[in-house]
Amino acid sequence: MICVQKNLEMPPRSDLSVLTDFLPEEERSGRTSWLFFDIETTGLARERHQIYLIGVSLWQNGTGSLWQWLARSAGEEREVLTAFLDFTASLEQPAVLVHFNGTRFDLPFFQTRCRVNSLNCDAFSSLPGIDLYEKIRPFKKLLGLASCRQKAIEDFLNISREDQMSGKELIPVFHRYCDSRRTEDEKLLLLHNEEDVQNLPCLTAAFSCVRFLRGAFRWNRCEEARYTDWEGNTQKELFIIYTSLEETLPLSFTAHRDFCWISCRDRELTLRLPLLTGRLKYFFPDYKNYYYLPAEDQAIHKSVAVYVDPAFRQKATRQNCYNWADGFFLPAVRKRQTPCFYQNYGDKQGYLCWNREEPSKQQAAFFENYLKELLEEIENS
Numbered sequence: 001m002i003c004v005q006k007n008l009e010m011p012p013r014s015d016l017s018v019l020t021d022f023l024p025e026e027e028r029s030g031r032t033s034w035l036f037f038d039i040e041t042t043g044l045a046r047e048r049h050q051i052y053l054i055g056v057s058l059w060q061n062g063t064g065s066l067w068q069w070l071a072r073s074a075g076e077e078r079e080v081l082t083a084f085l086d087f088t089a090s091l092e093q094p095a096v097l098v099h100f101n102g103t104r105f106d107l108p109f110f111q112t113r114c115r116v117n118s119l120n121c122d123a124f125s126s127l128p129g130i131d132l133y134e135k136i137r138p139f140k141k142l143l144g145l146a147s148c149r150q151k152a153i154e155d156f157l158n159i160s161r162e163d164q165m166s167g168k169e170l171i172p173v174f175h176r177y178c179d180s181r182r183t184e185d186e187k188l189l190l191l192h193n194e195e196d197v198q199n200l201p202c203l204t205a206a207f208s209c210v211r212f213l214r215g216a217f218r219w220n221r222c223e224e225a226r227y228t229d230w231e232g233n234t235q236k237e238l239f240i241i242y243t244s245l246e247e248t249l250p251l252s253f254t255a256h257r258d259f260c261w262i263s264c265r266d267r268e269l270t271l272r273l274p275l276l277t278g279r280l281k282y283f284f285p286d287y288k289n290y291y292y293l294p295a296e297d298q299a300i301h302k303s304v305a306v307y308v309d310p311a312f313r314q315k316a317t318r319q320n321c322y323n324w325a326d327g328f329f330l331p332a333v334r335k336r337q338t339p340c341f342y343q344n345y346g347d348k349q350g351y352l353c354w355n356r357e358e359p360s361k362q363q364a365a366f367f368e369n370y371l372k373e374l375l376e377e378i379e380n381s
Contacts, residue, residue, distance in 0.1 A: 002186070035091075038099065053069065103134060141381055143255060144257065217245065222239065224275065278326065290305070332350040
């Protein structure tokens, strides 16, 4: 077995203090020791596959250290498990175990391998734990994450890696290492695990992004722009700039939604939205109470239509029971927002009319409510 130990510096943008919020109230006091934990295995079946590498990064009072235990053969699994259990038992203060998807994989796998090797891991299993995967997953849509895999979150947070291999790809590397003890293979195995445990504290930056997006914002200004789409048509878009009243981001990020881009940096959030100009339709829901006037291309209520010559009116249908509105339009966040305008009957995307001539106070109220509803809709969808 090989044991590796080195000192670490706290990664930039990490905020371990947010982890305390995930602990039960009675366990929060005096928590200054965090143990970030990851295992590498020869497969997914814990009854027949083995743990060949365990890595941790230990953070106590702002000081960090990396520890790794690597088996040099299949027969050294018990030695790896024992060394790690002895390490956790020797900690001067009880640590909080932090892992990524360990609830479903790492922890039950480790406990099973201890049982198979006749090792008692009760003390380890009793450590309070935090699964970063489970804590970040509810915010996948809010953050615009492609997936909740660790590397996908690292990409979102602009965390770079030297390691380019997956755990699955490293299994044959380990078997080859057992036969040849090649230094190159040993470095590959250790590097993958080292970057996994070193990057786990960096994932706490995701919660800073969540706090930022859930905070209060003040509308700052709007900027209109034009661009040419891939068909050569000129399109308009609106940049809406807000200032956070609560948070300053430790990083910048951009996320795409169905109809907009959200860009965040420092204390600023920018929405980039398509801006429609011209005439859109408002469809009345109770079409049976309306008549359609073909000459005017609009519907009127039957209480008014009685004064119109029957030759110039017809009973309205769902498709023609509308009035027109001219102006500037932004995508509606929810269908229940009113009044909601559409280009054609049956369109899924509705639009809100924006009065660009309104006083600044009304503009601020409109756009601040627009952002609030947009972020709530994304998080709850």
